[in-house]
Amino acid sequence: MATAAVGLRAGAARFEANTATRDPVWVKGLVLFLGLAFFSLFLLLPLIAVFVEAFRRGWGVYIAALVEPDAVSAIKLTLLTAAIAVPLNLVFGIAVAWAITKFDFRGKQMLITFIDLPFSVSPVVAGLIYVLVFGAQGWFGPWLGEHGIKVIFAVPGIVLATVFVTFPFVARELIPLMQAQGRDEEEAALVLGASGWQMFRKVTLPNIKWALLYGVILCNARAMGEFGAVSVVSGHIRGLTNTMPLHVEILYNEYQFAAAFAVASLLATLALVTLAIKTYVEWKAAPSTPPAEAP
């Protein structure tokens, strides 16, 4: 992805330099205007609105909304969920990408297709799957109930639903990269006497680290922001099973608009920080990857 950005810039410069390929000024202006207008209207304006509404009744109300016990519990639960879901998907993602790119086996295409399942399934369905499997009337519900294990309407259910919807991010970032890199370097390391773990640490990991980080960032953003699937398995118990997105909805429905937007703005800030880190990672990754084609 980072290489593509570099290539794009070079391509644009080449097109601009040549009169034959240069677009008329009005086309350039129109496209730019449409793009920017769309961006401002549908992305920038709502984002600004969130912050304006959040601070409408002053700093005092803003802070009060964030330190209120239910809000603190929602923030903690959101961070906890991300702290469990992201490392799990990091490990799963590497394992799956490794299996797909380094080994040949039957049903490989099937596996690649199934990784995308959480992208194509509606989050509501993702949540309901877990209710059907772990709910009191579900397959394992009675057994879980007898042993006093709570999955649905408790933290484990929320984590499960989040892991499900964020599953593809890491694997999706790694697979194309690892496919492009091939197995040569790993084979060379093994031939030279490296152990499996050494090969992974000294050869594979440095090669994939930026793509991995990129996947983790996207995964984290989705894990903190997920609403639909989590809403189904949460049970909406205040101070216990409400994540930040659910808490925002509750506050809004209780006419506490300033508080709702305060929590929303915190969520938006987390997203902005994530984006900033993502941009940094892209920028950092760009020079380290060699240009795709030699001149």
Place this chain on the structure above:
Amino acid sequence: MSTHITRRKMITLATSALMLGAGLAQAQQIALLNVSYDPTRELYQEFNAAFAKYWKGKTGQDVVIKQSHGGAAKQARAVIDGLEADVVTLALAYDIDAIHERAKLIPADWQKRLPHNSAPYTSTIVFLVRKGNPRNIRDWNDLARPGVEVITPNPKTSGGARWNYLAAWAYALAQPDGSDASAKDFVTKIYKNVKVLDSGARGSTTTFVERGIGDVFISWENEAFLAIKELGPGKLDIVVPSLSILAEPPVTVVDKVVDKRGTREVATEYLKFWSTPEAQEIAARNFYRPRAPKVLAKHAEQFVNVKLITIDDVFGGWQKAQQIHFNDGGIFDQIYVK
């Protein structure tokens, strides 16, 4: 080097996750979970605080009541699927019946365990209109007029919406030439005018009040008063129709859950606390019609005297009403797909 940092970070994350988990798991006081319907958020906030104070004075124990709110049918579904509610306080008896039928968490005769059909307060259905009533809405038949935009939640998921629907039906039946056929026609006309069908009462309130959609919102009386209080007078008016329905939102302890968690005593006391004058006063303050005659008399001017029919008299009880009107393929399905 980067692997070291990642590893250390991961260990820190994992430990903090464990600590957080432990913090969530251990609780010193008694905790109750009250799974309730949509508009009771403010009511139970006040009621819970009063009960916690009462319980502390009586036993010295701290009790924390956790709340969950949503459309009544959805909430009942969650309890059936394993949401561990010590008490359920829902919009209508049918949804609590479902907890008995599908999960056997409570006995069949749960509604006879507390006075007044286990409904500690009542409410009714009124109309909320824009200030000055520009579309001149006076009664149910104005809702069936072509061009009037009506807001009401979905009867499939919302208890309040079912009361709305049945109140309209009862009005049509009570007309001089009223019959089941004419009532069906009448209710069909109203639902043709419905612009947005939200899943719970509170969602509908925000649709009507915040987003400014619709001419009239068929609403719980308490929800209508609350909307006016929260959003400032001068934007909305309440219209009380000539006939409405006596809504009795019932409460019960969930036996299987309280026995498992050892909270039967405090949960039972929690619901009995409803019969104290203090709690009845809280209900009235939050615009629910109190059962206690003295408290009701005190707030008489707030609660307009309106002719109220009951589910049992007109529809033969909730089981029957649900079966005929709201089950799959029932009358609501027939009129709403048309």
